[in-house]
Amino acid sequence: PLTRIHKHRKMSTRNIDKVDLLLSKLDKTQIADFIKKECLGNKQLQNRFLALGAGSLFKPDSAKYASRVEDLMEDYAGRDGYIDYRATFDFNCAVSRILDEAEDAMRKGQWEVAVAVLKGIASVSEDILNSGDDSAGELGAIVSACFEKWHELCADETLPEDIKAEIFELALSRFIEKDLKGWDWWWDWMEMAISLADTSEKQSRIIKALDAIKPNGDSWSAKHNAETAQKYKLEIMSKSGSPEDQIKFMYDNVSNPDFRNRLIQMAWDKADYDEVLRLAGDGVNHDAEYAGLVSDWHKWKYKAYHEIGDKANELLLARHFFFKGGRWGEKEYSIESMYAILKNLVPKNEWKKYIETLISEAQGKKDIIRLFYIYTQEKMWQEYMDYIRKNPSIYNIDDAPKEVKKLFRDEIVKLYAAAVRNYFQRASNRDSYREGVTYLRKLIKYGGTKEAEQIVAEQKSRTPRRPALIDELSKL
Numbered sequence: 001p002l003t004r005i006h007k008h009r010k011m012s013t014r015n016i017d018k019v020d021l022l023l024s025k026l027d028k029t030q031i032a033d034f035i036k037k038e039c040l041g042n043k044q045l046q047n048r049f050l051a052l053g054a055g056s057l058f059k060p061d062s063a064k065y066a067s068r069v070e071d072l073m074e075d076y077a078g079r080d081g082y083i084d085y086r087a088t089f090d091f092n093c094a095v096s097r098i099l100d101e102a103e104d105a106m107r108k109g110q111w112e113v114a115v116a117v118l119k120g121i122a123s124v125s126e127d128i129l130n131s132g133d134d135s136a137g138e139l140g141a142i143v144s145a146c147f148e149k150w151h152e153l154c155a156d157e158t159l160p161e162d163i164k165a166e167i168f169e170l171a172l173s174r175f176i177e178k179d180l181k182g183w184d185w186w187w188d189w190m191e192m193a194i195s196l197a198d199t200s201e202k203q204s205r206i207i208k209a210l211d212a213i214k215p216n217g218d219s220w221s222a223k224h225n226a227e228t229a230q231k232y233k234l235e236i237m238s239k240s241g242s243p244e245d246q247i248k249f250m251y252d253n254v255s256n257p258d259f260r261n262r263l264i265q266m267a268w269d270k271a272d273y274d275e276v277l278r279l280a281g282d283g284v285n286h287d288a289e290y291a292g293l294v295s296d297w298h299k300w301k302y303k304a305y306h307e308i309g310d311k312a313n314e315l316l317l318a319r320h321f322f323f324k325g326g327r328w329g330e331k332e333y334s335i336e337s338m339y340a341i342l343k344n345l346v347p348k349n350e351w352k353k354y355i356e357t358l359i360s361e362a363q364g365k366k367d368i369i370r371l372f373y374i375y376t377q378e379k380m381w382q383e384y385m386d387y388i389r390k391n392p393s394i395y396n397i398d399d400a401p402k403e404v405k406k407l408f409r410d411e412i413v414k415l416y417a418a419a420v421r422n423y424f425q426r427a428s429n430r431d432s433y434r435e436g437v438t439y440l441r442k443l444i445k446y447g448g449t450k451e452a453e454q455i456v457a458e459q460k461s462r463t464p465r466r467p468a469l470i471d472e473l474s475k476l
Contacts, residue, residue: 060113065120069095073131083132092138102149111163121146147188154195168196176209190232203236227256257293264300273304315345335373376401394419409447416443417451424459433472
């Protein structure tokens with residue numbers, strides 16, 4: 001594909017050179033006649049050509065840009081009126097060329113044109129998202145690119161006051177009208193309004209719009225929207241209110257996880273560990289149905305107990321994290337880290353007894369990962385082998401430490417051979433036969449050459465004859 005693209009670019013460059021040559025030879029009348037003729041037969045070309053006069057000869061009209069996008073939707077849609085996911089890339093490129101007109105207008109300071117382009121595309125954003133199969137993310141990327149341009153425009157320091165006011169009114173009204181609600185882009189309207197709220201009157205209007213968002217019902221989305229509205233309200237307060245007002249607002253709405261986390265961090269920074277424990281403990285109770293949040297509050301408690309030297313509670317939470325773990329990739333709360341902490345906190349003369357309680361809990365929870373980890377760390381090979389005897393699966397034996405395989409070699413070979421033999425009884429296609437041969441190789445590695453040969457002989461003599469099985473076994 002890259003080779004084709006490079007060839008296409010070379011051809012395009014050569015053709016552009018020819019275009020330049022031709023333009024230098026044609027007079028204005030010939031060029032004008034050609035453009036008029038082509039525009040009559042091609043609406044998209046006509047719109048692109050007329051866009052050259054937007055902001056100078058014609059007043060920019062956002063509806064025209066929206067119409068151009070809608071025409072593209074029709075062009076790229078299949079017979080069912082739906083854009084196939086394979087066509088979404090080309091559709092994205094076509095709409096991006098319209099977005100480029102906003103970029104060009106911003107560069108030239110043609111603010112009305114830039115607003116018209118972005119307003120037009122934004123007005124049909126929901127139609128874009130629903131126009132086809134967005135498995136490749138190309139449709140959502142158009143909307144994201146549109147809002148990126150909006151934010152870029154809002155942040156431009158040379159933007160005239162009247163244009164700022166126009167965008168503010170547009171953004172706030174679109175937010176209040178719930179344009180794109182259900183997608184994160186709904187909140188982009190609010191971010192734009194906040195960035196342009198340079199008077200107390202505008203800030204009050206934003207707060208009023210945010211206060212209208214209530215956590216109606218028990219749905220997650222309603223709760224999320226209400227909490228997000230509170231975060232934006234705090235952002236508005238940071239522009240005009242005092243730090244004390246902001247802290248009071250966060251305490252008044254401490255059920256918002258983001259606020260609770262900020263308040264805990266503030267207490268931590270001041271070494272107010274009692275307040276850290278109070279806020280985190282309240283969070284554990286309040287958010288009991290949200291495992292991720294509960295884990296976050298437990299982490300704060302764990303850190304606070306460590307700082308104040310409360311070893312008893314630190315031990316309880318270290319044990320909690322040993323079994324529950326942290327988020328993916330959090331090394332600090334991994335099995336290995338927490339086990340080391342437990343071993344450090346428990347007195348040496350009590351460790352053996354404590355290990356028994358860990359084993360009992362792991363067994364009660366059927367937590368084989370922790371159970372095997374404890375057996376391995378404490379070199380409890382007999383107990384490890386006892387478990388394998390009761391659960392002699394291929395995987396349990398394969399995952400066993402080399403010490404177990406060496407100490408109980410004969411028994412391991414016997415159990416593994418039985419498991420492999422049982423596997424072949426269920427195998428019914430070439431993939432499973434190939435997997436079975438892999439297990440036979442492991443059996444030989446464990447010292448079971450004789451057992452492997454016997455299994456091979458049994459399988460080759462199975463009736464009815466299985467050519468695929470015999471073929472895979474011959475590769476052993």
